[in-house]
Amino acid sequence: MAQFTVVQEVDAPAEAVWATLVDWPRHGDWAPLTVVRRLPGPSEGAGAGFVARTGVGPLAFNDPMTVTAWQPPKDNRVARCEVVKSGRVVHGRAWFTVTPLPGDRCRVVWFEDVTVSPRAxxxxxxxxxxxxxxxxFATTLRALARDVERATPATP
Structure with missing residues (x-):
C-alpha cells in the first residue's frame, strides 16, 4: 500500500477549516483536475458518500468514498473524519484531523493508505x-488554507 501524511497549519479557527474540509464538492476547487459530487443519502456524518473524479477525458477515474467516522470540532477537541475508498482504481482509507491551536489557528493532518489497481x-x-x-495533497491543503484564511476575518 502507498501511505503518506501531510500537515498544514491554517490561520483560521478549527470550526471554519472543518466546515470547508467537509464541504466535499469544494475539494475540486483545490485538487487539480478533480470534480467532487455527493452521493444520495446523508451529506455529512458517518454514511455520507461522495465521488471524486480525477483526470482528463479517458484518463479520468472515479474515487468513491464513504465516511466511516465523524467527530466535528467541539469544546476545543481534535476533529476527525475517516473515509473508506472503494473505487476500481483507488481503494483503501484516508482520514484527516483538525487540531485547534492558540490564536484562532489550527493544524490539519491528512493521511492516506491506498492501493492503486492493478495492485502490482x-x-x-x-x-x-x-x-x-x-x-x-500538500499543494491541495495549501490552497485550502489560503481560501479559508481569506474567507475568515481575523479576530482582534
Missing amino acids: LTRYAAPLLSVAGRLG
Missing part, C-alpha cells in the same frame, strides 16, 4: 505513489 502497480510503485500523493 502499487507493489512496485508504492514509494513513487507516496511521494506523488504527499506532494499533491
Whole structure:
C-alpha cells in the first residue's frame, strides 16, 4: 500500500477549516483536475458518500468514498473524519484531523493508505505513489488554507 501524511497549519479557527474540509464538492476547487459530487443519502456524518473524479477525458477515474467516522470540532477537541475508498482504481482509507491551536489557528493532518489497481502497480510503485500523493495533497491543503484564511476575518 502507498501511505503518506501531510500537515498544514491554517490561520483560521478549527470550526471554519472543518466546515470547508467537509464541504466535499469544494475539494475540486483545490485538487487539480478533480470534480467532487455527493452521493444520495446523508451529506455529512458517518454514511455520507461522495465521488471524486480525477483526470482528463479517458484518463479520468472515479474515487468513491464513504465516511466511516465523524467527530466535528467541539469544546476545543481534535476533529476527525475517516473515509473508506472503494473505487476500481483507488481503494483503501484516508482520514484527516483538525487540531485547534492558540490564536484562532489550527493544524490539519491528512493521511492516506491506498492501493492503486492493478495492485502490482502499487507493489512496485508504492514509494513513487507516496511521494506523488504527499506532494499533491500538500499543494491541495495549501490552497485550502489560503481560501479559508481569506474567507475568515481575523479576530482582534
